[in-house]
Amino acid sequence: MRVSLKTLTFNPIFKKAPIVSLQGQPVLLFTQQHTSLLMALEQKQIKVFSECRNGYCGACKTKIKSGSVTYHTEPLVSLGSDECLPCCCMPDGDIDLDLSADGVQVVRATAKHERPETANI
Ligand code: FES
Numbered sequence: 001m002r003v004s005l006k007t008l009t010f011n012p013i014f015k016k017a018p019i020v021s022l023q024g025q026p027v028l029l030f031t032q033q034h035t036s037l038l039m040a041l042e043q044k045q046i047k048v049f050s051e052c053r054n055g056y057c058g059a060c061k062t063k064i065k066s067g068s069v070t071y072h073t074e075p076l077v078s079l080g081s082d083e084c085l086p087c088c089c090m091p092d093g094d095i096d097l098d099l100s101a102d103g104v105q106v107v108r109a110t111a112k113h114e115r116p117e118t119a120n121i
Pocket residue numbers: 049050051052053054055056057058059060061077085086087088
């Protein structure tokens with residue numbers, strides 16, 4: 001069977017996993033194993049205060065520096081255009097959150113032929 005490059009490029013199965021950054025520092029890839037942005041952040045040991053985890057208390061409200069999200073549960077909290085509730089959303093693409101990356105392992109760019117490095121900052 002022959003598969004064209006166009007088929008591979010436009011097939012949603014091969015959609016790139018969004019990169020989640022904190023204040024410009026890339027820290028993780030959001031994959032299908034994450035059910036919410038909050039879950040992905042917590043797996044990476046990034047602390048985000050939360051309570052209800054269902055979009056109605058607003059405790060996890062976080063500023064978005066760039067990017068956008070889609071909600072799997074409609075939030076009951078009023079949000080600014082630059083805010084999200086990580087407990088009930090997923091990134092639409094690469095996203096940069098206004099959270100501190102202190103103490104978090106970040107991905108650092110290397111030369112083209114080398115593997116990416118990680119480091120604690
Ligand atoms: S934890 Fe309550 S809205 Fe996210």
